[in-house]
Amino acid sequence: MAPHTEQLTRPAVRLRGLTRSFEGRTVLDGIDLDLPAGQFTALLGHSGSGKSTLLRAIAGLDHGVAGGGRLTAPERVSMVFQDSRLLPWRRVLANVLLGLEGKDAEERGRAALTEVGLGGRERAWPGELSGGEAQRAALARSLVREPELLLADEPFGALDALTRIKMHGLLRELWKRHRPSVLLVTHDVDEAIVLADRVLVLDRGRIGLDLIIDRPHPRSYREPVLGEYRERLLAALGVTEDHA
Numbered sequence: 521m522a523p524h525t526e527q528l529t530r531p532a533v534r535l536r537g538l539t540r541s542f543e544g545r546t547v548l549d550g551i552d553l554d555l556p557a558g559q560f561t562a563l564l565g566h567s568g569s570g571k572s573t574l575l576r577a578i579a580g581l582d583h584g585v586a587g588g589g590r591l592t593a594p595e596r597v598s599m600v601f602q603d604s605r606l607l608p609w610r611r612v613l614a615n616v617l618l619g620l621e622g623k624d625a626e627e628r629g630r631a632a633l634t635e636v637g638l639g640g641r642e643r644a645w646p647g648e649l650s651g652g653e654a655q656r657a658a659l660a661r662s663l664v665r666e667p668e669l670l671l672a673d674e675p676f677g678a679l680d681a682l683t684r685i686k687m688h689g690l691l692r693e694l695w696k697r698h699r700p701s702v703l704l705v706t707h708d709v710d711e712a713i714v715l716a717d718r719v720l721v722l723d724r725g726r727i728g729l730d731l732i733i734d735r736p737h738p739r740s741y742r743e744p745v746l747g748e749y750r751e752r753l754l755a756a757l758g759v760t761e762d763h764a
């Protein structure tokens with residue numbers, strides 16, 4: 521059985537010897553990792569390398585999965601996925617407020633929607649939103665809970681390139697304002713480099729590369745210096761760029 525996530529108030533993730541396997545096949549093979557409070561980290565890795573498995577373990581959503589190791593995570597954890605997972609039969613504000621308690625819940629929900637650029641769309645149905653708007657609503661639903669840790673599993677994977685760039689700016693802005701620890705899973709090396717201050721590569725069940733991106737924000741894909749980071753990450757992923 522997977523160990524339960526310890527409910528600590530300390531807003532940081534600590535993994536020691538974390539293992540997870542499915543049907544006898546090891547996916548996470550003794551991961552040691554610390555995520556300091558407030559750090560924006562991206563997680564890269566080949567398809568099937570175990571990125572979602574790692575996120576689910578940190579979120580405590582993998583009860584019943586075989587594995588061991590020690591895992592501590594903050595108490596307030598929010599998760600966003602590739603699809604918004606809004607309930608289609610509830611209006612946008614009601615989705616954001618789902619399960620939220622307190623007298624000021626509605627006020628906070630409205631403020632969160634305004635923050636993500638959806639002020640005025642509170643009474644819209646999820647089906648009336650574009651893909652980008654739905655992801656904005658999903659971010660509002662996460663942030664209204666003031667998470668200490670935001671786990672994002674390819675949240676922009678289904679969006680077109682322009683919407684994606686806008687969402688990058690929004691996520692970074694929200695992070696700056698609220699300062700949760702962020703662990704963002706992505707397939708996109710450029711997305712990782714532009715957004716994160718630290719990029720991890722998951723390889724054969726372990727952290728194969730742990731790279732600090734020590735460049736000021738906002739960053740552009742075209743900054744030549746980012747090319748060096750890109751090359752190191754691609755090499756860790758087993759991809760070589762053709763410079764010809």
Ligand SMILES: Nc1ncnc2c1ncn2[C@@H]1O[C@H](COP(=O)(O)OP(=O)(O)OP(=O)(O)O)[C@@H](O)[C@H]1O
Nearest residue numbers: 542543547565566567568569570571572573574707
């Ligand atoms: N519930 C499950 N039952 C059986 N095997 C599973 C289960 N969940 C994940 N796996 C397997 O574990 C491996 C890692 O899956 P995971 O979804 O974590 O990879 P990933 O890196 O997130 O992949 P992708 O980038 O394609 O989303 C895969 O081989 C997958 O088939």
